[in-house]
């Protein structure tokens with residue numbers, strides 16, 4: 001593990017009428033004992049103007065925040081990235097390009113993922129590899145902070161979906177001893193892995209309670225609608241719609257999962273800003289549900305204030321320009337169910353998450369008691385401690401965690417990849433321990449990320465200056 005200040009390239013890139021000139025330190029292996037050297041490396045990019053003594057947006061070579069996006073999706077390997085266009089979704093300048101334009105130093109690590117194997121056929125990217133690598137990359141930044149550009153006390157992680165989940169874990173588990181044996185095994189730098197702020201788009205997290213949350217939200221909705229993705233030639237994804245009705249086994253699982261959710265929510269002791277305890281009764285009704293509704297209503301309200309027409313939403317009750325109430329059942333029917341039950345810990349172990357929790361010699365495992373007990377694939381349970389290490393909720397009240405002070409969580413109002421309750425519980429738990437969370441569900445936004453980078457950067461500037 002090295003950092004050589006003199007080993008860089010200066011590049012200039014013009015895309016969509018914007019030009020960035022930057023210094024690129026590439027292929028920095030961030031551990032001493034890599035198990036997958038291709039993925040345990042990172043690129044660091046710096047606006048070249050800083051080396052000529054200029055400042056950008058008030059930042060200098062030493063004071064610029066370090067923006068640290070990951071490229072993980074679906075808990076698959078996160079590829080090494082550089083300034084350019086987004087690889088998926090609408091054609092848009094990627095966050096690295098835009099962050100450099102804005103004056104941030106960018107540290108962009110590759111990260112191991114759930115499908116990777118070594119030469120002996122042993123899986124090397126199963127949980128907790130992804131979070132361990134992200135932490136190792138942060139340790140590298142802290143370890144070399146004297147030589148590195150930017151302010152390593154201002155690291156902001158960013159990711160979407162599984163990558164958003166990783167960002168939330170980075171924020172919640174700074175320096176926690178649970179991860180130390182894994183970090184030592186790969187020869188991570190002897191430095192801290194705490195971060196300043198976490199930006200999380202639609203985090204697919206709290207996986208061991210995501211099934212019950214999903215069935216609570218989509219209670220009674222048994223038809224599903226999703227897109228099947230295949231990789232077309234040239235590496236472009238193409239999508240075909242899949243619509244269906246859940247089977248009897250899936251409907252039974254849905255009914256049995258949804259009744260588990262109230263006890264979980266109630267065990268968290270969540271409180272709103274006024275200090276009222278947020279709970280659910282056995283029917284899944286109560287103040288926590290009202291809180292989730294308030295998130296959707298705030299979304300509609302902001303959309304109206306931006307001049308958007310929300311009148312096609314029959315489940316929304318607007319009076320005198322105010323979104324005052326909603327019909328939750330009609331709302332979930334409208335956004336539609338995407339996943340069959342159980343949504344994450346699949347009974348046949350056919351989900352990305354079953355695959356994430358596989359182990360060295362076993363491709364997939366269960367990670368909830370319910371699905372392990374009802375397994376249709378003779379599945380075994382993942383190690384309890386590893387399931388814990390993938391869930392930020394367990395660490396937020398743990399005095400051994402150095403939790404990021406600042407959080408920004410975005411979860412699209414019509415996202416169906418996971419329940420809105422997941423980001424709501426994460427937000428409340430953080431607020432309950434005194435952390436600042438900028439939480440919003442952007443109107444009519446599906447499962448997506450990086451769609452409001454100007455606002456994200458304004459938020460970062462606000463907390464850094």
Ligand code: DHB
Nearest residue numbers: 073074075161162204417
């Ligand atoms: C992602 C999406 C999912 O629906 C899921 O279960 C896991 C990950 C993703 O887009 O990263």
